[in-house]
Amino acid sequence: MATKADIQQLRKQLISATGDKDKHQAVSILKRLxxxxxxTDELLRETKIGITVNKLRNNDVKExxxxxxxxxxxxxxxVGQSGSKKTTTAAAGSASTSTAPSPSPAATPASPAPKASPALSASSSAAPSAPAPEITTTVTTTTTTTPSAAAPSPPAPASSGPGPAPPVRRQSSGGPPRTHKSDGVRFNDGSKGDTxxxxxxxxxxLIYDALAQDSGAPSDLIFxxxxALEKHVWTQNPPPGGTAxxxxxxxxxxxxxxxxxxxxxxxxxxxxxxxxxxxYEMDPKDMASDERKAENRKLVAENLFKAQAAAPQQAETDAFQCGKCKQRRCMYYQTRSADEPMTTFxxxxSCQNRWKFS
Structure with a gap:
């Protein structure tokens, strides 16, 4: 199994391969993945490999x-199986907690609780046809009947009782983005820090909405x-000269x-x-994503290669072998200056791969 470090390394190689349009390298990396x-949710979130692979579903190369x-x-x-396993484990734990005390009344017929056992048997026989709320009520009564089950009872009120709402997050299935309105954060309300x-x-x-849209961080931290970002930009560009x-x-x-x-x-x-x-000191090109940076590098390389002014007419030959697809159908032309050796482009x-040598 690949570790997180291995997956992150494969992600970088996949971005580079798709940026260079290296079909064979990209296919090899996807097969390894x-x-x-x-x-798992944690693995996809920390390595960001899911975002990179998801973008390749619309790749020009069909394979x-x-x-x-x-x-x-x-x-x-x-991810669905891991979630179902957790749910099954939790259900099994709750079931064992609720059914563990039941043998004790049945095993001791001489105990002073013969009247409780018919109630328990009646409730258990009616459980399949009863709705979910009645099952919850039955478990609660069983737990309170046996002293040994009193220990697990505190977590139930804690989860069902009123408490602070968890931070709003966009679900993996795709939900509305998180904003200052959904978080209940107000600006320009006369509070401390209001400009x-x-x-x-x-x-x-706007900056809050951009930072919070898919974040799980507390609203106070994003606020x-x-x-801080708006204040620093304002300080570096005071009005009226710095307004624009x-x-x-x-x-x-x-x-x-x-x-x-x-x-x-x-x-x-x-x-x-x-x-x-x-x-603040970063250029827009430095803030771009890894995929965008790879595309920009590819465009720069192509533009430099195409910037050959007044090149001679190209000829087709099989004298050269492509290093990527190993085919021999190539076009080439040669240039030479007074003090430099001949350069062949x-x-x-077959694959539009380009190279040059002297």
Whole structure:
């Protein structure tokens, strides 16, 4: 079985392979993931491998797209089985707790509880046809009858009793994104830290919504991050001269933090791994996701390769073998300057791989 470190390494290799359009490498990595990874919620959340594979379902290469779809279905099944196992274990534990005291009245006919045993037998015989609330009531009465079952009883009131609501999270099945309104967080309400400026408070709301949309962090922490980022941008660009820069910066941060394919940036900002000062100094290209960075590197390499002005007419040959697909159908042309050796540029006609040599 692959460890978390192995999965993260495979994820980086998969991103690089898809960015370079290396079909064979991508297929090999997807097959390794299918054979070596048994998915759980915690594993997919920490390694982010599910996000990367899910994007490949619409890949241009049919084999890669089919493998990605098959892998996503497999992992959904793994997560469902792990969840059902937990539910079954919990149900078995509660069942053993409720049925453990029952043998004691039946095993001691001389005990002073002969009247309770018919009630227990009647309730157990009616259990299959009774609705869920009556089953819960029966378990409660059984637990209170036997002193040995009094220990497990405190957790039941604790779970059913009123308590603080857990932090709102977007479910894995796809639910509404988390916002300041759903969290009950109010800006521009005259509290401590309120700037009194509608524009600044609106910027804080947008940054909060971008950071919180798929986060499980407490609302107070996200509120502090949004406030700190807006305050730092305002301090670095005071009005009236910095008003335009302030608005452009806040718009750029909102769009990059809100991007659906860039969850790692949001997590790093909320956790504090990327400070507000460091985020302010980052360029938009530095805030991009790993997939986007790989695509940008690929585009730069292609543009540099195509920037050959006034190249001579290319010719087809089988004198060269492609290093990727091992085919020999290639196009090539050669250039030479006064003080440099001959340089040959080759393009594979099968997989469009390009290389050059002198």
């Amino acid at each position: 299918k054979a070596q990874v048994v998915a 890669v797209a089919d493998l990605a779809k098959e892998l996503v279905r497999k992992w959904k099944g793994d 009194g400026d509608k524009t600044r408070e609106k910027c804080c709301e 502090q991050r949004a406030r 820069t302030y608005r452009n910066k806040m718009r750029s941060f909102y769009l990059n933090l809100k991007a659906a394919n860039n969850p790692s940036l949001r997590e790093d900002v909320v956790s504090g791994e990327i400070s507000v000062v460091a985020l 080759v393009t594979c006609l």
